[in-house]
Amino acid sequence: MYPMRKRATFTVDEEILRKIDATKNGRSASERVNELLRRAFRAEKREQLEREAAAFFAQPETAEERAERKAFLKLTKRSWARDEQ
Numbered sequence: 001m002y003p004m005r006k007r008a009t010f011t012v013d014e015e016i017l018r019k020i021d022a023t024k025n026g027r028s029a030s031e032r033v034n035e036l037l038r039r040a041f042r043a044e045k046r047e048q049l050e051r052e053a054a055a056f057f058a059q060p061e062t063a064e065e066r067a068e069r070k071a072f073l074k075l076t077k078r079s080w081a082r083d084e085q
Contacts, residue, residue, distance in 0.1 A: 020032050020033060020036075
């Protein structure tokens, strides 16, 4: 399913190990840890994208950007009107 696997050594809190054992549902602890790490990386990526979007939209729109947006909207409406005919 996933490419090459490599053995690594990490120190993990006992509480986390208990939670892993309690939620592995027939899988190995390694499979459960890999699943959790993949989820964590996806969550981090979403959080980063949300921060980037927030920073982008926090910037005030310039007059030029506003004019471009209005022109795009106008052309989009004309295109939709043609499609409806």
